[in-house]
Amino acid sequence: MSIGNSPEDDRPSIGLALQQARVAAGLTVEEVSVSTRVRIPIVHAIETDDFSRCGGDVYARGHIRMLARAVGLDPDPLVDRYDAEHGGRPAPTPAAPLFEAERIRSDPRRPNWTAAMVAAIVAVIGFVGFTVFNGDDDGSGTAQVAEGSTPDRNTPTPEATKPADPKPVPSDSAIAAAPRDKVTVKLSATERKTWVSAKDHNGRLLFDGLLYKGESKTFQDKERVDLVLGDAGAVELFVNGKKVEDQFEPGQVERLSYTKGDPEAG
Structure with a gap:
């Protein structure tokens, strides 16, 4: 009793399947190259099952997907077959320095400049009031100075120094904070x-x-x-x-x- 071949043994190769679908769709290699941006020599090579010109397994899978879509084939079975014939797809390597753009850092507390300004004004007013009060404390209405001179009552009162504006806090957006050395x-x-x-x-x-x-x-x-x-x-x-x-x-x-x-x- 003879043993027949399984249906899979009769399947055309990846390149032949792409070539047959292209011909059935009435497309030339040049037209497929224009629509997929895959260079003509690479299209010819893939249709003869030569994937050495693709530049690696990653690019070979990408080329197979693009060519399959261009000629009306489902790319997934062809890519799975490529993986089976070329040692399987490697497990994706996670990006070592993956920059987590979605993580938002908590806002640092900003200095309370309003409270600082109020405290400075109160301190200045208190100092001026203390000086004036001590000058009038002898009852004569004239403050005594060591050199005998009379202090000028018209001297303007020192104004409170406004604190410098706080420095702007850098943006906490992960994209805006992208480091310049990477x-x-x-x-x-x-x-x-x-x-x-x-x-x-x-x-x-x-x-x-x-x-x-x-x-x-x-x-x-x-x-x-x-x-x-x-x-x-x-x-x-x-x-x-x-x-x-x-x-x-x-x-x-x-x-x-x-x-x-x-x-x-x-």
Whole structure:
């Protein structure tokens, strides 16, 4: 009795599945490259199951997702198959110096300058009153001075010195307080979920996964943070406390790098 192959044995490879779907959709490699921003040589390589040109597993997964969406395939089974054939997906490494933007520090107590001012005025008035009272205490109506001179009653009374204005308390917003000796990047999914990959300057993976609508992630490194955004139009981006005003299109894939000096002034 012969044993037939399982249905999985007859499945086309990842590259062949993408190629067949592209042809069925009536798309050329050039059209897929334009819509996904994946370079033509990489599209050709992936369709022949050569993922060495992707630059690593993280980018390979991202390319597979983008190409699958462009040709009308569900990307999740293809990515799962890629993971199964390439040793599985590594567990995301938490960002070591994760900058918790959502944590708000309690306000320090400010000095009570009003009370200090009142106390100073009372002290000055008391001193002036004491001086005048002692000058009139001999009953002659003239205060005696050691040099025999009569004090000038028209001398203006010293005014209370107004305390210096308190120094402004620095903003307690975690984004506004981003340290200048590091680069801090905050992502918020404002429109819909999007795939995000983040690495530090050593290429260490900080995050690789989906950022759902309403969620935020903040990454920090002493030199550089590298990002890959699967749908840049769905993300609100803050770098070093400043909002990035670039207008990304919905579904647009962006590869971004930010340092301590970004975004540039102006």
